[in-house]
Amino acid sequence: MNFLNEVASRFPAAISLAAGRPFDEFYAVEDVERYLAAYVGHLRAQGMSEARVRQAILQYGRTNGQVGAMIARMLEIDEDIRVPAESVMVTSGCQEAMIIALRGLCAGPQDVVLAAEPCYVGFTGAARVLGITVVPVPETAQGLRPETVARVAREVRASGGRPRALYVVSNFANPSGVSLSDGVRRGLIDVAADQDLLILEDDPYGLFGLDDQRSPALKSLDTDQRVIYLGSFAKSVFPGARVGFLVADQTVVSAAGHRSLLADELSTVKSMITVNTSPIAQAVIGGVLVSCEYSLRAANRDKITFYRGNLRTLLAALERHFSDQGFAWNSPSGGFFAVLDVPVRADEKLLELSARDYGVLWTPMSFFYLNGGGSHAIRLSCSALTTDQINEGVRRLAALLADVRT
Numbered sequence: 557m558n559f560l561n562e563v564a565s566r567f568p569a570a571i572s573l574a575a576g577r578p579f580d581e582f583y584a585v586e587d588v589e590r591y592l593a594a595y596v597g598h599l600r601a602q603g604m605s606e607a608r609v610r611q612a613i614l615q616y617g618r619t620n621g622q623v624g625a626m627i628a629r630m631l632e633i634d635e636d637i638r639v640p641a642e643s644v645m646v647t648s649g650c651q652e653a654m655i656i657a658l659r660g661l662c663a664g665p666q667d668v669v670l671a672a673e674p675c676y677v678g679f680t681g682a683a684r685v686l687g688i689t690v691v692p693v694p695e696t697a698q699g700l701r702p703e704t705v706a707r708v709a710r711e712v713r714a715s716g717g718r719p720r721a722l723y724v725v726s727n728f729a730n731p732s733g734v735s736l737s738d739g740v741r742r743g744l745i746d747v748a749a750d751q752d753l754l755i756l757e758d759d760p761y762g763l764f765g766l767d768d769q770r771s772p773a774l775k776s777l778d779t780d781q782r783v784i785y786l787g788s789f790a791k792s793v794f795p796g797a798r799v800g801f802l803v804a805d806q807t808v809v810s811a812a813g814h815r816s817l818l819a820d821e822l823s824t825v826k827s828m829i830t831v832n833t834s835p836i837a838q839a840v841i842g843g844v845l846v847s848c849e850y851s852l853r854a855a856n857r858d859k860i861t862f863y864r865g866n867l868r869t870l871l872a873a874l875e876r877h878f879s880d881q882g883f884a885w886n887s888p889s890g891g892f893f894a895v896l897d898v899p900v901r902a903d904e905k906l907l908e909l910s911a912r913d914y915g916v917l918w919t920p921m922s923f924f925y926l927n928g929g930g931s932h933a934i935r936l937s938c939s940a941l942t943t944d945q946i947n948e949g950v951r952r953l954a955a956l957l958a959d960v961r962t
Contacts, residue, residue, distance in 0.1 A: 559904060560919060567911040571949035574917040576730060576892050576937045582859060583794050591843030592836070598846045617835045619823040621646025623842045627787070627801050629850045635762075636776045637785065643805035643819045645826065646833045650760065650788035650800035654682045655829065657756055657784055657802060660822045661720045662688045668712055669756075671723040672700050674924035676730045676758070679723055692926050693722070697886065699736045700724060702743030709751040721754040721784075726774055727762040728891020731924045731935040735889055738771050745774065748782040754806070758786045763856050764863045765890035781806045784818075789841050792852045792859075799833060799841045863892065863939060869946045870894055870938040877954035882961070892939035895921060900960050902934045909956070916952040 560574055592613075599609050612622060624644035631637040647653040658669065669683060673692035683690045693700060693708045709719045724744070727735050736744070748755050757774040775785040785803040793799075804818035826832075848855035871894065874885050882899040900906065902920050911917050919937070921930030936953075938946050 560917070563907060563911050564917060567915070567917070570911045570915045570917050571945050571952065572917040572940065573936045573938070573946075573949045573953065574919045575940045577795060577940050578791055578859075579862060579940055582862075583796075587794075588840055591840045591847065594843035594847050595839040596843075598842065613835055613839050615835070617832045617838075619827045619832050620644070620819060621801070621833050621838055622835065623838045623845070624801075626842055626845045626850065628803075630845055630852060631775075631785075631787075631803070633851050634853050635773045637773055637803070639775075639803050639805045640817075643803050643817050645802050645804065645819045645822060646838055647800045647802060647826070648830045648833050649790070649798045650758065650786055651678055651682065652826070652830060652833075653786045653800045653802040654679055654756075654758075655686065656822050656825045657721075657786070657804070658683055658686055658688055659825050660818070661754065662686070664718075666716060666718045667720050668717045669721050669723060670705065670708055670712070670719055670753070672725070672729070673926065674731050674921060674930060675723070675926070676725065677923060679758070680926060689717070690723075690926060691717075691719070695729075695732060695734060697734070699729075699734045699740055700744065702740060702747040705744065705753075706747050706751055709747075709753060719751065719753055721756050722748065723756040723758065724774075725758045725760075727759055727771070728764065728888055728893070730761070730891075731893055731919065731921060732895055733886055733888030733891055733893045735771065735891075736774075741772060741774055741777060745777050745780075745782060749780055753782070755783045756786060757783050760788045760791050761891040763792055763853060764860055764892070766864050766867060767889075775803065789844075792856055793841060793844050797837045797840055799837050864890075866938040866941065866943065866946060867891070867894070869943045870936060870950065873947050873950035874936075877950055878957075883957075892937050894936050894938075895933055896936055897933050898957055899932065900957065901931055903931070906956075906960065909960075910953070914952045914956040916949050916956065918953065 564572060596609060623646055625641035627644045628639055628641045668689040668691050670693050671690050672695045680690050691712055693705050705722060712719045755774055775783045788800040789797055804822055806818040808816050808818050808821050871887055884897045886895050888894055919935040921933035921935055
């Protein structure tokens, strides 16, 4: 990530098919004040005194956050996920949610986490910082296969490890763009029970499908408390709020027989990292949820339309410029990313050439593999651009690849 940022800073005029951030024009600074006022108004309408309103916004707060009930309501409306408000922990971005879950689940050197590969670098990086081993589970064009997850879990146990959890992005994954079929989702729930795993379900892109057909969240299928759900408001609201969350409704029983929610136990970890998530940032997100009557699907209609158009534009541009032999790409059913297979080595050296001489940035897929892989593939992102920029960026990429093949 540092390398990509450094290249982008040196070639600011290059069109970035690398950046997976939301489109800038959806945001205005004035939105922050408006949503903050909406949340304060909500608190006052609940009968909260001015002193308590001031404390809620400006003082230290509860470690697990103050908008958990709002998030639980949003999940029920948008995703048919029904969990108690107490099982929601509000975090400083989804990245913190990953760190907390990893630290809470993995207590010793034999504890490992499985992850669909190619894998989001933020997750593998968080595990690396914590000294936790991540074992890749290879993804097919259709996503994970439950039987492969079971096989890898058995292999880890046979080698002396203890598989604790499986990390998966269920919809339009970063980087592959792949979504899990309904059958695979149910199969993963069954494998988790059979192999005594928890599933870490990450779903930052689920709102942005190419159509209105939706697959059930793994958490909505979870009747045995096998899924910890990781969420973020970065794409659905705005990244600058840095608010994410996790849902951990698993029951924890102590040696003395005391029963509690896993979210409460994980609060010990969070209290040592960030103390609590910024109450001001939570208030802004709370204002958004109040304003949209707790449905981010309803609030994001314009964004959904925009990102659908961008992905269709990207796929059409690939068809125009790369239809000859030697190139192939996937056709995701939503999200921000597609993967282009190329007949040359797509490494940092080629990216440098691409940025400097052709004015286009992209991401080597090799960045998303733990033990090698993806050397002849690139991730293309279409979220942060206009359709004209997408078309021009793909044209420049085609020119680069035509020249380096000769």
